[in-house]
Amino acid sequence: MAGVTRRRARRQRAFRWTIVTLLGIFFLLPLVAMLEFTTRGPNGTYTLETWKLLVDWGQLGETYPDLATGVVNSFGLVLLTVALTLLLLVPTVVWVRLRLPRLRRLVEFLCLLPLTIPAIVLVVGLAPVYAWVTYFLGGSALTLTFAYTILVLPYAYRSIDAGLSAIDVRTLAEASRSLGASWATVIWRVVLPNIRSAVLSAAFLTVALVLGEFTIASLLNRSNLQVAINLLGKSSATMSVAVSLTALVLAFVLLMLLSLVGGGRRRTSPKETR
């Protein structure tokens, strides 16, 4: 029996490294190519010009004002979308669990609905809605927050719902209510600290999604990071590839952090349904 197990472990190791190596090459090649592309100098030499410019924020803003605008907009959108998503979702989901259990399936259904509506389709319907948003709030790119909150809803909902399932919200809430806490206090000081890692994972997913979003911003003629990268691709290919690579690496670092923050607990993946 032990021999069989050992032989199998050896076979599995060989299989594992073959697969990981082969796919690793396929997946790393474009990234290496991006790095090579951004360091190309004249006549087959290599230069770090692009990267020097990328690090120098002031200079970069002057050379590529569109890119600077896009980056600023995207970071603003990240903050606003995380805030709006959490403000909208956490109290609602907690409230539904405590006081309106009959609405739970409806809320879940609504939150998961955006999965069946591709972003390109949502844009078609959002165009007239955004005409009103522009009328009331102006045409700032930051108004995209509303659309992005819809996009992250399924992922954020799953994450928060999973977090709430792991604790006994009802007992916690009743205990604090009977000690005289208001509902705001219950959510802010009792429930929220208990689902911290779920909220954090929802926030991280939101960050990744907002930084990577292109469809809605592009078709509603707003500028964000991806729209700026795309625009840049037409004038300065090297810089656009450099920014793309930076964004990818940044997102990777972010997710690595998330997997560490999760304390070994597996990340609630956005597209996974339980």
Added chain:
Amino acid sequence: MTVVTPHPDPVAPAPGVRPAPAARRRISLPGRDLLGVVPFFAFIVLFLAIPTLVVVIGAFTGDGGGFTLDNLSAIGTSYIMEAFGRSILLSAVTAAIGAVLGGLLAYALVTAKPDGVLRRVVTSASGVLAQFGGVTLAFAFVATIGLSGFVTVFLRDHLGINIYAHGVWLFELPGLLLVYTYFQVPLMVIVFLPALDGIRPQWREAAESLGGSTWQYWRMVAMPLLAPPFLGSTLLLFANAFSAYATAAALVSQGSPIIPLQIRGALTSEVILGQQNLGKAMALGMIVVVALVMWLYAVLQRRSSRWLG
């Protein structure tokens, strides 16, 4: 902003005094409790329900207003049907390739240490590559196998192979197939890994102690258990590719081979076309396809959660 702070419960009695839970639960849906979910529902109506209705109603509205089926029948015109066909082909092929390669990679990860570096790095990288596609991915492939891309140049200068001897295919359907595969494989890893984790080693030991061979274990235990989540994940990959827009938009600048790009065409040039609502009809078609796929996915998911939850 329709921002809400969770407001204090209006029906709650003075602090410290609690009504008996039984008394509270007798009323099935207390009207005032509903106030707590108003902001959420208002937001959903404004930014999800209304847009969806705009699409659905627009699909059935003629250019001069009024109900019509013309938009839907216009979908039957050759170029739109071809775009739908290509979209479905692209999604199906990349979903199949992604499912097989991603499935193999996921299995390779499961045989590794659960908290090891390999697994952690690959799942994080998968998370990034699956979601962070779009424009970035298009540029990555231009840098790799574009006309002056890394691989293109290497193959041409060192091995004398011209990958574009029969035309530049990167910016057409074959290019999309390759680039879409790049984000489908990582997505498969993410969605299929939990199912593989659900397979207990004890089941294999049980099969072995009963005298079963490896092949028998796979054929009679593991495969029947893994088939529904595998198919479900494949469906998810299909929906993912079918909905994808950014990569294709950044890669393909001429022509609209697939349906999301057709919708872009209808959106950006609707004045010229004079067919304002054709785009909405195509959008409705996309909703129908994706909704069907996601429904099947939900069915399969329920089946597999019985054992592999």
